[in-house]
Every structure is written in structure tokens, then in C-alpha cells.
Amino acid sequence: MQMIDTEKVFEYSGYKKEDFSVCLGCKICASVCTLNDIGENVNPQEILISIFLGKVLNTHPLVRLCTSCYRCTDSCPWSIRIPEVIRALKEISQKEESFGKAFRSSIKIFGRIYEPYVILKLSSVLLRKGYIKFFPKWIEYFSLHLPHFVRRD
Amino acid sequence: MVYAYYPGCSLKGSAKKLDVGIRKVFGVLGMHLEEIPDWNCCGAVEYGDASEIRSMSRKNLFKALKVSTRIIAPCPLCSKNLKESDGSGEFSILHPLDVLSLDFLMSIPAKKDLKGYVITPYYGCLLLRPKETAIKDKEIMEKVILSFGGQVAGEEIKDKCCGGNKFFVDKEIVYKLSKIVLKKSSPFIVVFCPLCHMVLKTFSEGQKVLYFTDLILYILGEKKEL
Incomplete structure (x- = not known):
């Protein structure tokens, strides 16, 4: 503790x-x-x-x-x-979950949440924790789009 | 009238449908949306330092200046974060529901009505809370549905939480929370938030989950069926 x-x-x-x-x-x-x-x-x-x-x-x-x-x-x-x-x-307390880590990492790289990257980072969680069964219902959410890189100040 | 448009991250990916819907609705109604150039993520609820979150959104307000100080943000979370970063009240940050008033919607030439449809408007959390950043008319969708001849059901769950932002942390909890919402909802559920859409659709058994833009586009005759 x-x-x-x-x-x-x-x-x-x-x-x-x-x-x-x-x-x-x-x-x-x-x-x-x-x-x-x-x-x-x-x-x-x-x-x-x-x-x-x-x-x-x-x-x-x-x-x-x-x-x-x-x-x-x-x-x-x-x-x-x-x-x-x-x-x-x-x-x-640095209690960040895998999702939070992937989220922040995407913001660091792209300046935005680039979902294909987040999914890739989370792939082992999605596989291990039984999210794969939802994929048929998620088809409409997947789209191939290129990332935008936000300009750094 | 030109509005600066802040789509936010989800609307570029999983909630593309909401992005397309918003652009179409505003286009049909003669309002011009111009995307804020090079906008960045609002930070959602993933950061613990409130000043860090505010500074992320302030950058977006600054970028919006090139377009307009009137900003449209369809994602409930983005719109909350943007509103909270505007300390001086220099900007007017609007959720589309703040622009599409009932009078306005009633004045447009409707091509279809909602007769025979029983619909549950599910606002979720951030459009209604906290009060400082909530939408102006918290019954706007009920009024729209009733005005166009539809019936409203499931009002008691309209502001319940689906648990969306914990979906990838603990899916069992999100399953239980979404079932509370789905049980009290009619066969047609109207949502506003990309996460609510995903969660309710994942756990729905036959109930149809629609964005509010789908409903408006149906009334406008731009969409064949609900």
C-alpha cells in the first residue's frame, strides 16, 4: 500500500x-x-x-x-x-490502466487518439480479456483512416 | 452563419457516423461548419491534473480563433472540456443540441414524421451534468420526438451512466450498467455520445441504437429508415 x-x-x-x-x-x-x-x-x-x-x-x-x-x-x-x-x-498514485496508457501514448505521438494505434496497443488485453467476441458488433466502428499528426508548439 | 467545428478524436474513427450526420444536418439547415485546423485531443477524462486538461482545450480555442469564436463540439466530453477551458467567456462553445432548438427544428420543412415510433432519448451523463457545462434544454429530444408525432419511453434512465469510459477496464461492470439502461429502453434508443453508442450497441439484443442526427435526418427526409 x-x-x-x-x-x-x-x-x-x-x-x-x-x-x-x-x-x-x-x-x-x-x-x-x-x-x-x-x-x-x-x-x-x-x-x-x-x-x-x-x-x-x-x-x-x-x-x-x-x-x-x-x-x-x-x-x-x-x-x-x-x-x-x-x-x-x-x-x-500512478494507477493507470492499459487503456489509459495506450490513450496517453497516442496523444504523445499524434496529439490525438488515433484509434487503430490504441487498438494495436491494447491488442493483448482485447485478446486475453474476452473482447474479441464483440468484434462482429464493432464492424461499423472500424475504419481505415490515416493519422493526423498535430503540430508541436 | 459559420461555426468552428471541433469533431474530436472519436468522430474521426469509431463515431464517423456522428461526424457525417452532424455535417449533413448542419448543411441541410444552411449552417456552415468549418473544421478547426490542426485541432488536438481534449484529453477526455484520462488526466488527473485539471490545469493540464484545461491547457489542452485552450490550445483548441486558440486554433479556433482563425475560424470563429462560435464552436460546435458534438462529443459531450469534448464539449464539456472546451467549455471549462474558456475561463473568460470569450467563446461560445455549443453542443449541436444548443443550436438546434425546438422552434428551429419545427420551422424546417419536415418530410417525415415519427408516428408509430416509441423512442428513448438516452442523454447519458455529460450533456446533463455538471450543471455549469450542461445543455440549455434538458428535454429537447423528448420535445422533438413528441412534436413530430412519436412517443417517448424510458425517461427514468435518460441520465443514467452506461459506464462507457470503463469499457476497457472492467467490461462486467459496463455490461451490468448498460443492461439497466437497455431494460427500460424502447426498441429505438437515441444517443449523443460515441461511447454510449458503442456500449449500448455491444450489449443490445435487437434494440436499435441511433445517433440523434439519424433521427433528424430521417425527419428531414435525408434518411430512408430509422
Whole structure:
């Protein structure tokens, strides 16, 4: 387990410590969280309070699974953008998944997401984790187009 | 009127259909879209540093200046990121639904109606949330469907999340989330986001997943069937 530097979470998410001190602990974020619709039993409020107390751990399931749906933000009395706090946590703890790595690598090379490149980078994940069975339904999504290279500043 | 057009990465590949649809709808309605030269990725939700995301989109706003300060961005995520990078409010960043108002759509010569069709408008997350970057009329698609004689169903799931951006992280979760949406939807589901389209189509058993542009093009007589 790795402790996260909470100062960096504030820097990345653009929040200050006092922004989380107003969290009333009402847990409405948990009651509307998309992941709880399918019984994942997650509580986004735990993340806010632990960052406020300065001892957050990067093993919280939301770090991997938050879908960035913003239902928590929409319901929160303080409109705290929890998905953005979680993304900061994820970035700092370097919990990047293969998809995120392929995505960033494409941006580095092309300046855009060039899907054929991302698919190639992800090919072993697609093979190993059973995505191949979806390919017949994905035919309309595949197209051969040349990449555009965005000019560097 | 000329708009600067920000297609975004998906619309150049997997969501080509949405790109073609948008260009066609705007063309038929007499609005000119000019693609922002050399635009770059908006960063989607893959970066943890909020200022890094904003600076990626600010570059696009700067590139748009050569065309117009009125920017059309059809991808809900791109349009959110662009809106948030415009700190001074110098630009007007619009999702196509912000331009295609009901009055406007009702004023165009419709060639077909939607009588007999039961349709579920599935907005997903980012067109409706967060409120700062949401579209102006959150019931626009329901109104369009009803105005052209169709029926609306499944409104309770219109703002649920399909889990799209976790599709390549955990497909079981995305399967369960999309089933919640599909179960409450009618045989025709209208979507706005490239990821919603992909997820719902992957897990749909016979329900048809359409982009909103397909629906408008059908009404305009540019598309033979839904």
C-alpha cells in the first residue's frame, strides 16, 4: 500500500483543504453513485474525508472504477466534483490502466487518439480479456483512416 | 452563419457516423461548419491534473480563433472540456443540441414524421451534468420526438451512466450498467455520445441504437429508415 501526498491532490484537482471541510457527511454521493446501482458498495465520501485528514490510500475501489458520471457532484450540497478528485488521486498514485496508457501514448505521438494505434496497443488485453467476441458488433466502428499528426508548439 | 467545428478524436474513427450526420444536418439547415485546423485531443477524462486538461482545450480555442469564436463540439466530453477551458467567456462553445432548438427544428420543412415510433432519448451523463457545462434544454429530444408525432419511453434512465469510459477496464461492470439502461429502453434508443453508442450497441439484443442526427435526418427526409 502506498500513501498519497494529499497536497498534490489539492494541486491537481484545484481544490483546497477547506473545500472538503464543508462536507457534511450526508453521503448523498454514495446514494446516487452509479456503481451502487450494481451493488459495488462504494462510498465516495470516504475519499473526501480521508484526503481532508491527510491519510488517503490509493486502494479505494473508486480509483479504478469511478465512471465520471458526475451524479455525486449534481447531488452534493457543495457541488464537489468528486470524479475530478478521484482522477487526481489516480494520477498521483500512478494507477493507470492499459487503456489509459495506450490513450496517453497516442496523444504523445499524434496529439490525438488515433484509434487503430490504441487498438494495436491494447491488442493483448482485447485478446486475453474476452473482447474479441464483440468484434462482429464493432464492424461499423472500424475504419481505415490515416493519422493526423498535430503540430508541436 | 459559420461555426468552428471541433469533431474530436472519436468522430474521426469509431463515431464517423456522428461526424457525417452532424455535417449533413448542419448543411441541410444552411449552417456552415468549418473544421478547426490542426485541432488536438481534449484529453477526455484520462488526466488527473485539471490545469493540464484545461491547457489542452485552450490550445483548441486558440486554433479556433482563425475560424470563429462560435464552436460546435458534438462529443459531450469534448464539449464539456472546451467549455471549462474558456475561463473568460470569450467563446461560445455549443453542443449541436444548443443550436438546434425546438422552434428551429419545427420551422424546417419536415418530410417525415415519427408516428408509430416509441423512442428513448438516452442523454447519458455529460450533456446533463455538471450543471455549469450542461445543455440549455434538458428535454429537447423528448420535445422533438413528441412534436413530430412519436412517443417517448424510458425517461427514468435518460441520465443514467452506461459506464462507457470503463469499457476497457472492467467490461462486467459496463455490461451490468448498460443492461439497466437497455431494460427500460424502447426498441429505438437515441444517443449523443460515441461511447454510449458503442456500449449500448455491444450489449443490445435487437434494440436499435441511433445517433440523434439519424433521427433528424430521417425527419428531414435525408434518411430512408430509422
